Amino acid sequence: MNFGFKIINWYSENKRDLPWRNSSDPYFIWLSEVLLQQTRVDQGIGYYLRFINKFPTVLALANSSEEEVLKLWQGLGYYSRARNLHFAANQVINEFNGEFPTQYKEIIKLKGVGEYTAAAISSICFEESVAVIDGNVFRVLARFLAIDPPIDSTLGKKEFKKIANELIKTHLPSVYNQGIMELGALVCTPKLPDCENCPINNSCISFSQNSFLNYPVKSKKTKQRKRYFNFIIINHFDKYYIQKRVGKDIWQNMYQFPLIETNSEMIEWNKAFENISIDYISETIKHILSHQIIYAKFWFAKTNTLDFKAASNWELLELDELKEKPLPKLIENIFYEYPQLSTK
DNA sequence: AACCCGGGGCC
């Protein structure tokens, strides 16, 4: 019995019962796939259920606002996924006459849909024979065949793609693709893989060499940049100023308290705020992102002068209104940390 | 090809 049949048999007996399985509606599969990009299944399930409840159809999603979608995405990270999801829903309505595209070459035209997601949708929903290659597949194939080229190199990607698309032949694409990913997620895990219970352990090269933890090979390592954020929380007659993040940076189109970013933890208090009395300064909060370490301080201030001059891009909102905006986790957390910001 | 984009879980 070969690789693919063993995986399919294993999958049929061991697959998890996930909310988007047992459906082949491309809208649901697309939504689940985008939600799960760089995201663990356990983390994505709740978001998936809330999304299909609020946006049962691609038309409902297209008719919403980007801000609504970002709000529902809040806390999950990689928010370009949410913006692109909303954009792509409108592509389906306007460029595909409201019908979700059915072929890989069309599906991949949707914003936020790359090779992996197009392969997943076209195979799972339409049985197109194109192999998915995600982190799980890289790991399973790299270990099974002891493939040395790094998965983040151009050469490596080409080789994995060639092998994956050879292995999927003669198998039902939807089952094979989900099977190999499920094996990577449940058995061939990054750390402590369960090789004893793996259906293909007797022909796994790295297992026979006891070298499975050396695979997959990766060449690049992520480096983190340090940033220093000073947010000022200005109470103005029990309303608060916020601003929308624009430009090409983290948390694009989400909201925050007015921010002064500095090059070090020291801040020379800006003259723009010399008329504001600071009541309290928070401890430094370390907020870790994949490529950045943010050291944040929150400056609590109050001004009840009627002619307080706010910056032009600030909005003055009630706490309740503020919390309806899409907020980065760092900002959302503040409401739990500081009781004075809890809604009455 | 290199860089950018979140947040959480696990060791």
Place this chain on the structure above:
DNA sequence: GGCCCAGGGTT
């Protein structure tokens, strides 16, 4: 602290 997660877009 480092690695990884059902990756994709931009430059």
